[in-house]
Amino acid sequence: MLIIADLVHTPVLHQLEILRNHLLVINEQGFIEYIASSDLPESLRILQDAHESPTVVPSGSFLLPTFCDLHLHGPQFLYQGTGLHLPLMEWLDEYAFKAEERLDADPVLAETVYQRLADRLIEHGTGAVLLFGTIKTETKYGIQKLTPFKSSQIFAISLILANVMQSAGIRAFVGKLSMDISSHPTYVEESAEAALSAAESFATRCTALVASLPEHERLVQPVLTPRFVPTCSDRLLQGLGKLSRQRRIRIQSHMAEAQDQMEHVRQERGVDDMAVFQRSDLLTDRTVQAHCTFLNAPALSSLAECGTAVAHCPMSNAYFSAEPFRLREALQIGTKVGLGTDVAGGYSIDVMNSMRQAVAVSRIREGARIMGCTNAKQHGNPATTHL
Structure with missing residues (x-):
């Protein structure tokens, strides 16, 4: 495939690069094998020797890499935009x-919801996504439209999610939820041992889902997914940490998200949830933790040291957290940060909306910082508030 267009990307933090009138050559495996100004002699030679005409993106439009959504709950797309009070x-x-329980009980509905989710992701330019699924381990369901499943095969419900994303051409990191504690008595796994067995089984089957495909077409991977500390016993968390070490599987969860959640963990465990994750060996360079709004600079520095990334979800933080995420401090410290829509805690699946909200939150924090410094000077006191 040959494309001539203006290209826009951000190769490093704080740098926006615009490549005008460039030739993009994409090979049969979908990899970019050439990119340069279309006026260069080599570009002109490629165009002359090509067996196809290039696609020319008109002036005033441009191409950019697809968005990566670092935090999205697949089953919660069912009620996106409601119940945020x-x-x-x-x-x-x-x-x-x-x-989530409703989708676990109805695989036909699950496939329908996940297919619509995939369609919406593509419509909004998302090409890679880190997904939370549901807890159910096995069900019988024959998927006729999608491959590579065969009818009447037994599999984890979350494999429907993985299969839909693979078929849609979306790079997806999919997690079957692990939770052996729940305030919802019908939505919980039987024990830590059962949850660990289910998590390992899902990881194996998710990997096998695409094993027969050429490597460049394997778009889905499993992710160990303890929902968050309030729904996971220490035994389960420690077991997931061990499983991640042994099989080098990625990890995703929620951490330091909301005041009521933080208080719940302190009352039940005697420490904050970051300490629980640390002692379970779940803060690694394979880990993405969503929110982290209550982490101060030293805690963010600890994340940077262990390589754990943060999924910054400004829209859902506005609804559920009493604190904004300290984005500027995190970036200055060197913490890895990406954006998440957090559907359905966030009401929009569009990463562009998360970008806009992140800017708005940052401007509010900066205004509060300026006002704090001004008030401190007026009263003759040093500014002690660090937003």
């Missing part, structure tokens, strides 16, 4: 757990 722990009981 409750504190986090109540919201989970009232909406999230019920929606």
Whole structure:
């Protein structure tokens, strides 16, 4: 495939690069094998020797890399944009757990929801996504439209999610939820041992899902997914940490997200959730933790040291967190940060909306910082607030 267009990307933090009138050559495996100004002699030779005419993107439009959504709950797409009036722990009981349990009980509905989710992701320019699934391990369901499943095969419900993303051409890192503690008695795994067995089984089968495909076509990978500390026993978390070490599987969860969640963990465990994750060996360079709004600079520095990334979800933070994420401090420290839509805690699946919200939150924080310094000077006191 040959494309002539203006290209826009950000190769490093704080740098926006615009490549005008460039030739892009994409090989049969989907890899970019040539990129340079279309006026160069080599580009002109490629165009002359090509057996196809290039696609020319008209002036005023441009191409950019697809967006990466670092935090999205696949089953919660079922009720996107509703039920955002409750504190986090109540919201989970009232909406999230019920929606996930409903999809676990209805694989036909699950396929329908996940297919629409894939369509919307593509429409909004998302080409890679880190997904939370549901907890159910096995069901019988014959998927007729999609491959590579065969009818009446037994598999984890979250494999429907993985299969839909693979078929849609979306690079997806998919997690079957692990949770052996729950305030919703019908939506919980039997024990830590059962949850660990299910997580390992899912990882094996998710990998096998694409094993027969050429390497460049394997778009889905499994992710170990303890929902968050309030729904996972220490035994389960430690077992997932061990499994990740042994098989080099990625990890995703939520951390330091909301006041009620933080207080719940302190009362139950005697420490904050970051300490629980650390002692379970779940803060690694394979880990993405969503939110982290209550982490101060030293805690963010610790994340940078262990290589753990943060999924910054400014839209859902506005609903469920009493604190904004300290984005500027995190970037200055060297913490890895990406954006997440956090559907359905966030009401929009569009990463562009997450970008806009991140800018708005940052401007509000900067205004608060300036006002704090001004007030401190007026009262003759040093500014002690670090936003």
